[in-house]
Amino acid sequence: MRKTLLTISLIFTLLALGACGSTSAGDEKKEITIGATAGPYSDQLKEGIIPILEKEGYRVNIVEFNDYIQPNIALNEGEIDANLFQNSIYLKQFNKNHDVDLVASYAVPTAPIALYSDKHDSLDDLKEGMTITMPNDPTNLARSLNMLADFGLITVNEKADPTVVSEKDIVENKLHLHIKPIDPAQTPRSLGDTDFAFINGNFALASGLKLGEAVEIEKTPEGYLIYVTLRKEDIEKPFAKALEKAYHSDEFLDYTNKHAKGYVKPPYQVKKEENE
Template sequence: MRKKLLFVLTTLSLALFLSACGGTTTGTSISSTNKEAVPNDKKVIKIGATAGPYSDQIRKGIQPALEKKGYKVELVEFNDYVQPNLALVNGSIDANVFQNTTYLENFIKEHHVDLTGVIPIPTVPMGLYSKKHHSLDEVKEGTRISIPNDPTNEARALGMLQKFGLIKLKPDADVLHASEKDIIENPKKIEMVPLEAAQLPRSLEDVDFALVNGNYALASGWKLTDAIKLEQTPKNYIIVLTVRTQDKNQPFVKDPVEAYQSKEFNELIDKEFQGFIKP
């Protein structure tokens, strides 16, 4: 009887030991496999974009192309110029489409993050809009013009006002980083009203003119032909598809790049996004 009991206890202990070993081995294998597979086998892409034309480009041109390759595309829309990069840095999204090269460089320097613009995309130009006036000839003393309040687009707006002949900046002012402090001539005593870019369309109820980023103008239901003047968009202000630098060579980045470079996407821009500045 004692031998039989000893045999049963020994067998039970051995079974428990083998079971524990088996569980540990299996768990390690799954964990290791997942860590290696996620970057290369990623099939869900989360792309952030500001509401408007860049989101529309993704829905109509990029998403269908990626779905043909087996991806599931999740579009996340933002209403400002800060959250899309923060979401990219913390991994909530995999890429974003909203910023130009100059803004990206300034954001990287200010926030000490490692992001990369991998490809320029068709960009809608900034424009001068008004609900009260039809020409720059109607600018008079004390005219109020709302402009973006982020440093990159403020400099961009001031550069446009200088080209329109309404103000003059210091000769040594950096056109990519100019601010109101760089204005040396303002003969019409124009009052600048800095606002968040997304608020500019609504500001037209209270100001004479507004320099509005193209994506927000179109998102408000305006047409590019509604603008009194449109920007001749410089290279530094062309929008770029942005990713974490560590991901720039991953397939889930290369595939969207190919979609933006495709013949089908180019034809979509010609058909539905006329007036956009092509890279």
């Protein structure tokens, strides 16, 4: 009798394990882990996207990062399913430098990089020898320098790639400005020690700054919008399509209009409003 009971128990155990294996293989992924920098893009996920995905039966976990390297490493290694912090120009350079093949899938509403100051209200206040801090990562350093060039304050070498120019490419600095590239996350904190600072939108808003307080705001081209980034093999998977559908939804457009004033809208939101 004891032997018979053990045999029956073993059979049921094997059947249960087999059923579990069959379910996990057949079911689509219903839990998504997304990496983002703390601030507006993490907030967009929490407040605008997760409620939409939860209605579709998804559970979303957010992992917050404080740099621009680890989110891509974590995504490439499969520790997260997507990330949200970078523009497509930065990702292209990252892929090349690190020999990976991550994909910028689609843009999201983006807080533009802007020039801030605790001491001055206008570019007219700029005087010879003043100090300007800016992000030291190649893409955002280039954006900052290109803005200075647009203001007529510096001239950049015409032969330099405008997407990756550095302070070494400056051929004319009319006011002999002290240009100080620093870690992007430190730019808001530099305001107390500098005359002006170029600050990425996510770090500006996370530190309590408002776009309306900026001295000047970038007219952000599409290549500098923030993108949802995925592994190449995942872009057609149901979880990735559900995430994309949420961003393209009317519900998220309403959220953008209410809570992201001053952000640069991605093309699909602009088109949706034009067609209304």
